[in-house]
Amino acid sequence: MYAYIDGRLTFKCPTYIVVETGGVGYQINISLNTYAALGSAERCKIYTWLHVKEDAHTLYGFADEGERRLFLHLISVSGIGPTTCRMMLSSITPNEIQQAIVGADVALIQKIKGIGAKSAQRIILELQDKLKKEGIESLISMPNHNTIKDEALSALIMLGFSKQVAEKALDNVMKKSDGDLTVEQMIKQALKNL
Known part of the structure; x- marks a missing residue:
């Protein structure tokens, strides 16, 4: 798995970016949250997750480690795939998603396109304890200089x-x-x- 890719941002649109490093351009699918966080940067460090299927290897990118960790929590829920997770991260902020899960706010999660009542309840049921256990601030905010x-x-x-x-x-x-x-x-x- 690739932890992150650091390089020159050669192309950017709301759904994907191309990051060139070492003479190779990596096409990376992103959320609107990441798109907004990149701004007009010419260089970027994008945290990644590689989805391997029979017919494709797809890279997903995130502006920070916290967003990637939330994505990984979300795809661990049965019935929720990477495309749905990207839609969730594009619809509301990672912090709002985390607070909705911890606070059992089914209505907010259900507002996201592609998430019905059963899926919203399953997400809360499977992730609420995990996110509470880690602490509300541990997922989204990451210390820059770890002691x-x-x-x-x-x-x-x-x-x-x-x-x-x-x-x-x-x-x-x-x-x-x-x-x-x-x-x-x-x-x-x-x-x-x-």
């Missing part, structure tokens, strides 16, 4: 621990240590306490 604690916290959340429990374990590790721990050491110590 060792931030990286360890992110890893523990990815392993399935709630944000509050993981933070408490990391705080205990930091109190007991002299501050010279690596990310790996911090994670291992926290796992012993969990």
Whole structure:
């Protein structure tokens, strides 16, 4: 999988962009949210996800890591594919989607083209606990400069621990240590306490 593509933005329209890097132009499908975030930039760093099917390999691009993570949560819901996710991210902002899921706002999700009542309820049912567990701000806002604690916290959340429990374990590790721990050491110590 490609984590991101950094290069010259050679073409941009509301549905896709072409980013040239290393002499190769990558056509990347985007949402309107990403289109707006790119503005008039000549260079961009676009976070990507590769969808592989029998007849096509399709790249989807996102303005930031938070939008990509929301997209990945949404496609994990049965019956919701990448095209529907892109429609959702084009209809309302990622932050509004996240708040609607956490707040069980079926009506807002149902306003999105292609999402009926059953799909909206399924999205809320399958993702509400996951998004609450990660914390409301963890999905959309990503720290620009991760500290060792931030990286360890992110890893523990990815392993399935709630944000509050993981933070408490990391705080205990930091109190007991002299501050010279690596990310790996911090994670291992926290796992012993969990």
